[in-house]
Amino acid sequence: MMTPVLELRGVHRTYETGEGELPVLTGADLALAPGELVGLVGPSGSGKSTLLHTAGLLERPDEGGVFLDGEDCLALSDNDRTRRRREKLGFVYQFHHLLPEFNALDNVAMPLLVDGAKKKAARERAASLLADMGLSERLKHQPGQLSGGEQQRVAIARALVNDPRLVIADEPTGNLDPATTERVFAALVSKSRKEGAAVLVATHNMALTAYMDRVVTIDRGHIVTFQPAPAE
Numbered sequence: 001m002m003t004p005v006l007e008l009r010g011v012h013r014t015y016e017t018g019e020g021e022l023p024v025l026t027g028a029d030l031a032l033a034p035g036e037l038v039g040l041v042g043p044s045g046s047g048k049s050t051l052l053h054t055a056g057l058l059e060r061p062d063e064g065g066v067f068l069d070g071e072d073c074l075a076l077s078d079n080d081r082t083r084r085r086r087e088k089l090g091f092v093y094q095f096h097h098l099l100p101e102f103n104a105l106d107n108v109a110m111p112l113l114v115d116g117a118k119k120k121a122a123r124e125r126a127a128s129l130l131a132d133m134g135l136s137e138r139l140k141h142q143p144g145q146l147s148g149g150e151q152q153r154v155a156i157a158r159a160l161v162n163d164p165r166l167v168i169a170d171e172p173t174g175n176l177d178p179a180t181t182e183r184v185f186a187a188l189v190s191k192s193r194k195e196g197a198a199v200l201v202a203t204h205n206m207a208l209t210a211y212m213d214r215v216v217t218i219d220r221g222h223i224v225t226f227q228p229a230p231a232e
């Protein structure tokens with residue numbers, strides 16, 4: 001049986017508030033296979049961000065396990081978890097967080113350079129990804145010279161540059177118009193499939209679920225499969 005890229009086992013997370021304890025995840029289980037695209041939907045406050053932060057090794061659950069390629073990441077030291085994030089995870093956010101003083105090519109190459117890659121090799125990898133995103137004519141443009149959709153495609157390329165096993169996307173098209181949303185999300189899906197990465201996407205845009213292999217939601221702290229109406 002194929003080892004899941006990501007597996008959450010019995011994850012619990014409770015927050016302390018001024019009104020007492022607020023349980024958000026109460027035994028959440030989720031597994032993503034290599035190359036699988038899973039949508040995470042649900043209203044604000046349902047626990048989507050907590051789930052993404054847990055899967056991305058940014059937040060430690062109160063109970064349960066988080067496994068990447070079968071490795072128990074909660075048993076690792078803080079330094080080793082940070083290393084796993086750099087090696088195995090790619091992140092795409094609603095707001096791209098590109099570095100304004102660097103051009104598109106160097107924004108995408110940056111994770112490789114931080115990990116010690118040679119500049120020539122890092123830029124070649126970045127240029128290849130940007131070309132696949134339809135941005136081969138925009139390599140030398142800084143973020144302020146790019147449209148919102150172009151900036152988000154640069155951010156997707158940056159998330160994929162280190163060949164991640166898992167891409168976590170949090171409302172990656174939330175600030176884009178419908179036509180740009182479809183183009184940007186199609187680029188994310190196409191490149192993730194080509195690169196063989198599993199993808200977990202939190203979104204309020206139900207039209208995007210047409211691209212998903214599976215759609216899940218959080219119901220009273222548990223992960224359940226959710227089948228939305230087909231996108232028109």
